[in-house]
Amino acid sequence: MLSLLLALIGLVYPFLPFDMDGYRQLIGFPLGAIGMVLGILGVVGLRSAKPLAAVGIGFSCLTLGVSGLFLLNYYVL
Template sequence: MTDEPRPQGMPPAGPPPQWTGQPQPWPVQPNAQQYPGYSPYPPALPAPANGVWLGVLSLVLGVLGCVVPLLPIDLSGVRAYLALPFGLAGLACGLVGVIGRRTGKPVSGVGIGVSAIALVLGVIMLGNQVAG
């Protein structure tokens, strides 16, 4: 064997120490100076994406899809079509808000329901316009 210097923190070369009957101190935990990037704790899980706004947007679009076609203003020719874009956009935002690790899933679920009601309202209004 060569007498090369050993890295800091390594035990001296040779046979392992024998038990002498005396208590030995606990091994020292490695610190950041000895081992950069070392942590005795497991890595934390990433925080969920902020999906509250997708749920809120879905809910707002669904409510607009239910309310705008029923407003007492002159919407000749387009009234039957107004609920469909709001309902589809709200449904898409609600589905994206429910999928994955996100917060605000209940709001997204309510937004999906209201957007579905807006789509049904739009289909009924469109059917009445075609039949009438």
């Protein structure tokens, strides 16, 4: 559950309409990485919410990809 929550926050945060002088693009990477680790731990563990952890892993991958595109757009282009 926490992996999905962190991934969704990291996915939505770069699209917010305020700018923090380049820090907005960096927020998604730590949230996506922590969500990925928590999702993997949730899938491997003996818990009953394994499908939710798998969805969290998917959204964490999406968060890392979107954050990478935002960083590429901000720093390179």
